Amino acid sequence: MTNAPRVGVLALQGDVAEHARMLRTCDVEVQPVKTADQLALVDALVIPGGESTTIGMLADREGLLNPLRERIASGMPTLGTCAGLIFLANELIDSRPDQVSIGALDAVVRRNAFGRQVDSFEQDLEIQGLATPFHAVFIRAPLVEKVGQSVEVLATLASDKIVMVRQANVLATAFHPELTGDNRVHQMLCESIFTEK
Ligand code: GLN
Numbered sequence: 551m552t553n554a555p556r557v558g559v560l561a562l563q564g565d566v567a568e569h570a571r572m573l574r575t576c577d578v579e580v581q582p583v584k585t586a587d588q589l590a591l592v593d594a595l596v597i598p599g600g601e602s603t604t605i606g607m608l609a610d611r612e613g614l615l616n617p618l619r620e621r622i623a624s625g626m627p628t629l630g631t632c633a634g635l636i637f638l639a640n641e642l643i644d645s646r647p648d649q650v651s652i653g654a655l656d657a658v659v660r661r662n663a664f665g666r667q668v669d670s671f672e673q674d675l676e677i678q679g680l681a682t683p684f685h686a687v688f689i690r691a692p693l694v695e696k697v698g699q700s701v702e703v704l705a706t707l708a709s710d711k712i713v714m715v716r717q718a719n720v721l722a723t724a725f726h727p728e729l730t731g732d733n734r735v736h737q738m739l740c741e742s743i744f745t746e747k
Pocket residue numbers: 598599600601602603631632633634636661662689690691692
């Protein structure tokens with residue numbers, strides 16, 4: 551055992567292994583989170599990309615929706631990427647009618663916002679707080695269409711398409727920071743563990 555903070559990765563579906571690998575480069579302990587008991591062990595949480603309807607359905611089946619809402623509302627640093635951003639939002643466009651989300655992020659998020667022709671693309675992004683651009687990978691990505699007053703926009707595409715936001719302890723990206731060799735977005739999450747305490 552070490553005194554390193556323990557960061558969970560919600561491990562119901564999606565690119566869990568890639569996030570775990572990236573977090574290990576930030577000198578934290580990584581804990582897969584599939585149950586409420588495992589959620590209780592972590593200091594921070596990553597909600598990975600994948601398929602947001604599936605993540606929502608499995609979280610509901612595991613009885614994780616309310617525990618997640620409570621931990622996030624009580625300040626647990628949380629990073630949602632792509633499907634994770636969708637799962638965090640309080641209002642969805644183009645979602646499935648039965649789709650559940652946590653509602654921890656005051657934002658309107660459109661699923662699959664880039665359409666079929668541009669299913670996936672990569673772009674260097676200016677992110678507020680980072681000194682140099684971040685190479686961002688977008689895969690059937692959502693877009694943040696609108697944010698509430700307490701949400702800070704950290705990055706945009708083409709100056710007006712919002713792709714990274716922060717609301718207090720919640721960080722969210724429309725792209726996949728775990729798919730590059732650059733751990734700076736994960737570092738932002740890990741650093742906020744120390745400022746929360
Ligand atoms: N399009 C997926 C969804 O709606 C998200 C894609 C991703 O996480 N790469 O959940």
